[in-house]
Amino acid sequence: MQSTDVVIVGGAAIGSAAAYFLAAQLDFKGTVRVLEQDFSYARSATALSAASIRHQFSTPENIRMSQFGTQFIRQIADYLAVDGEVPEVGFHEGGYLFLASEAGQGVLQANHSVQRGLGVDVALLTPAQLQARFAWLSVQGLSAGSLGLSGEGWLDAYGLMQGFRRKAISLGVRYQQARVVGVQRQGRRVQQLSLDDGSTISCGVVINAAGTGARALAHSAGIALPVQSRKRCVFYFTSPAQLPYCPLVIDPSGAYFRPEGPGFICGISPPESDDPECFDFEVQHSLFDEVLWPILAARVSGFEAARVQRAWAGHYDVNTLDHNVILGAHPDIDNLLFANGFSGHGMQQSPAVGRALAELVVYGGYRTLDLSALGWQRVMDRRPLLEVNVV
Template identity: 40%
Template sequence: MQAPENTSYDVVIVGGAMYGSSVAWWLSRNPDFNGSILVVERDPTYEFSSTSHTNSCIRQQFSAEVNIKISQFGAEFIHGFQDFMQDDDAPEIVLQSYGYMYLADNEAFAQTLRETQAIQQRLGAGTKYMSADEIKADYPFYNLDGIIGGNHNLINEGYFDGGTIFDWWRRKARAQGAEYVHNEVVVITKNASGDRVESVTLASGEVVSCGTLVNCSGPRAARTARMAGLEIPVEPRKRYTYIFAAENPLDRDLPLTIDPSGVHMRSDGKYYLAGCPPDDDPAVEYDDFVEDHSLWQEKVWPVLATRVPAFEAIKLMNSWAGHYAYNVFDQNAIIGPHTQVSNFIFVNGFSGHGLQQSPAMGRGVAEWITYGEYRSLDLSSFGYERIEKHTAFVEKAVI
């Protein structure tokens, strides 16, 4: 454990993975913010963080306008990464635009795809609704028995190297003055009236005063909130990823295909990637990353071989279980201040959208801390108030 250099900070960020580092980077680069930043990370290897288990995908195929705009800025950030970093050594980040292919096997979902395509197109996305025949013409390797149609977008939609972005955010945040410590917040203390966080106590014993506390603790978000006497509907849920080789590789890239079964698959360099939620999807312990190996044999592989007959002969190369920070209320992010404890800021509950949304969400939270308002993109619809009022954020395209 590391002790922090000081006993008081303007901003204390709990969790230093993708979101903690995004907020720290955006804050530390803002000329209008001149405060001190402490990032507290319990595991600096990030071995079990959601950041380390991400599939690094981005899509514009959402139904809510703000989610589409968030991803559009994410694509802008990826393409302009070197300019954003303002560093000649920053690498180019390539967005592999294979696109998402949502497949519909019933008319109700097909109609939903048509409606969301219209919204996406109005906002400038390249999504097209395709009939089964049109899909077959472009991607003849699919077995489309039972499929009515699908949505596909080949522009700024696919996967990218999220690990490099995270690494640069963390490195540049430090260079810009943010302090990272290997430690853990174990107590959060509020003032006498209970409307502000005054300090945090670290596992190593230090008491650190803070002006603003930011909860970036991923699947552990509820545990962090409860230290302040707050509740948030976020829990860790397992998601499984598989890397496999095909004896007969496809003759073109495989879009990130969302099968009606819930299994998804895509090209991944010379290999292929697949994933899915378990059929029984409960909350799990924070340190439970044990794989259910029957899922591959009984669910994933049969779906792959059915949807893409060339995948009847494949070899599993690697697999892992990671955690979604799953918002059980409406599967969308909870961003911004608590309604009563005004300096407790949520950056939680992304439910699998986290990496692609991290550029826009980190920017927005940094704006809120600096200015008391969102300036680039209005993120108020993700506020905690909706949790208290039981008013769900409606997003039809959740994987």
């Protein structure tokens, strides 16, 4: 049997961020191994994400995590350069624009107060101000908009993940392509993991960074993790419309679009009542024709001529309690740390969560950003820490 101090299950954005922060932590002297079932990452949420970062959340912890995310990405050379080579993540600080109808204006304003209190560079705009700033936008039915002025935007999520991974490897982390099929637990401790090749590995600490595979892993350790896999489709389209200074726009309907290369990407989350657990990767093409296109065409003149060029489907790991990550150890197990249930905002949180996991392993508590509100206790108590700004 092999033995490692820290085993991370899942080597995409979260697992690789944790691996990097652990290996870079001077107070950590142990060994780290990342077990990843598919080195192509083709089905990981990280590779399939819309790769955007915003500070406009309702939960203070989410805001702070994304603020660190921006700082990290801006200074990526200081963190992730290997032999002078800096990961290319193409960060474009284009901002987010949340639009609200009269019904949503109160929530927008409440979020604005929380965000401003935490130093978010965000402005509330009236419909007239929106129109003056974005001539291409139809302000019909709008009461207000919230525009991120700096720190928000989009990047290459796969590039960020590979940057974490490459740096972690350069610092001595071992990556192994293997699927974890079983967790052997004795009392309050995980003793070993079983792999799909029949081998086992004993470990001091295990980090569950398995995305939509996290619930099965937790189940194997006797823990019920309230995370479901929910399909999200992304459509890339081109349009004759020219949209200067286009941010990532979120319509009051929940539909979003943003520039991507010479075109745009867009998507929308279905209503909770019509969002079953799902593991297939089939694109719902009717979603664009029947739901997205009418919304886009009404919001931007020129988008009525939008042509879908390609589309893909990925999965959010949705925390069904409150749409926020479940972070840290379960009260019943001392050496199994969770980082699951990101509900569509995990890529941008990967630097903060990776750092947090490293602190939990090395110090047994948070040193930089206190994320204890995101721990298991709220799940056990059925006390949601609800994030209302879910896209």
